[in-house]
Amino acid sequence: MWPIDPDGFEPELHPGDGGAADDAWMFVVVEGQMACIAEQGVPRPITADELRWVDVDIRARHYLGRFRGRQCYAVHAEGRLPEGYSVTGLRGWLGRVEPAVFYIAGRAQQVIDWHDTHRFCGRCGSGTEDHAADRAKVCPSCGLVNYPRLSPSIIVLVHRGDEMLLARNANWPTGMYSTLAGFVEPGESIEQTVHREVEEEVGIKVRNLRYLGSQSWPFPNSLMLGFHAEYASGDIVCQEGEIADARWFRHDDLPNVPPGTAISRWLIDDFVRSLGDAG
Numbered sequence: 001m002w003p004i005d006p007d008g009f010e011p012e013l014h015p016g017d018g019g020a021a022d023d024a025w026m027f028v029v030v031e032g033q034m035a036c037i038a039e040q041g042v043p044r045p046i047t048a049d050e051l052r053w054v055d056v057d058i059r060a061r062h063y064l065g066r067f068r069g070r071q072c073y074a075v076h077a078e079g080r081l082p083e084g085y086s087v088t089g090l091r092g093w094l095g096r097v098e099p100a101v102f103y104i105a106g107r108a109q110q111v112i113d114w115h116d117t118h119r120f121c122g123r124c125g126s127g128t129e130d131h132a133a134d135r136a137k138v139c140p141s142c143g144l145v146n147y148p149r150l151s152p153s154i155i156v157l158v159h160r161g162d163e164m165l166l167a168r169n170a171n172w173p174t175g176m177y178s179t180l181a182g183f184v185e186p187g188e189s190i191e192q193t194v195h196r197e198v199e200e201e202v203g204i205k206v207r208n209l210r211y212l213g214s215q216s217w218p219f220p221n222s223l224m225l226g227f228h229a230e231y232a233s234g235d236i237v238c239q240e241g242e243i244a245d246a247r248w249f250r251h252d253d254l255p256n257v258p259p260g261t262a263i264s265r266w267l268i269d270d271f272v273r274s275l276g277d278a279g
C-alpha cells in the first residue's frame with residue numbers, strides 16, 4: 001500500500017502549445033471543496049470539455065503536469081455547479097479513487113490554497129508575480145520568493161517485544177487508536193522530532209528509529225514521515241488535553257485503527273508482518 005512506486009504522474013509547469021486538451025482533467029476547487037462527476041458513486045475529475053459548458057467564475061488556473069499522458073490542471077472556481085456535478089471534501093476521495101488520482105487532487109488543492117494566500121508579499125505588501133521557472137511567487141518590489149507551503153511531520157509506531165503502542169487523541173471517537181504523530185519544529189532533525197513527540201505525548205523514551213516511508217497528507221499541507229521505534233524506558237504518561245489514552249496492544253487484540261489509506265495503518269501492518277516473519 002506504500003505509494004513509493006512511480007505512479008504515472010509527471011509534474012510540469014507549462015502545458016506547451018495549444019493549452020488544455022478536451023480530455024484534460026480539471027481538478028476544480030469550489031469554496032475549498034473538490035468538484036467532480038460521480039459515476040456509480042466514484043468521483044472523477046471534470047474534463048476541460050465538460051468545464052467549458054459549466055457557468056462558473058474561474059478565479060485561477062494552474063497547470064500541474066501529466067497523468068499517464070493526460071494533462072492535469074488545478075482550477076479555482078466560484079459559483080454553483082449544475083445538476084450532475086457534485087462537490088465534496090478531499091477526504092471523500094480518499095479510498096474511493098486510485099491513490100495516484102487522490103494525490104494529484106491533493107496537489108491541486110494545495111497549489112490553489114497557496115496561490116490564494118500568497119497574492120501579496122508578506123514582507124512589503126506588493127502584489128506578487130509567478131516565478132518564470134519554478135512553482136513560486138516572486139515579489140517584484142522586494143524580491144521575496146514564496147514556494148508552496150509544506151508542513152513536515154513525523155508519525156511513529158513504538159514497539160516493545162510483540163506489542164505496539166497506540167494512542168487515542170482527545171478529539172477522536174471512543175475506541176479509535178492510532179500511532180503517535182507531530183509536526184517538525186524549526187531547527188529540529190526528523191529524528192529529534194520523533195524522540196521529542198513520543199516523550200511529550202506518552203512520556204517514554206525510544207531508540208533504534210527506522211524510517212519506512214512517507215505520505216503526502218493534504219489536510220491541509222502535511223508530509224508525513226513514517227517510523228518504527230523501539231521502546232527504551234519509562235512508563236506511559238499521557239499528555240494532558242492531547243492524548244486521552246495510550247496503551248500497549250498485541251497484534252491479535254487491536255482496537256479500531258485507521259483504514260488502509262493512512263500511513264498509520266501501513267506502519268501497523270508492517271509491524272504485524274515483521275512479527276510473522278520473525279515467528
Ligand SMILES: [Zn+2]
Pocket residue numbers: 121122123124125126139140141142143144
Ligand atoms: Zn515584497
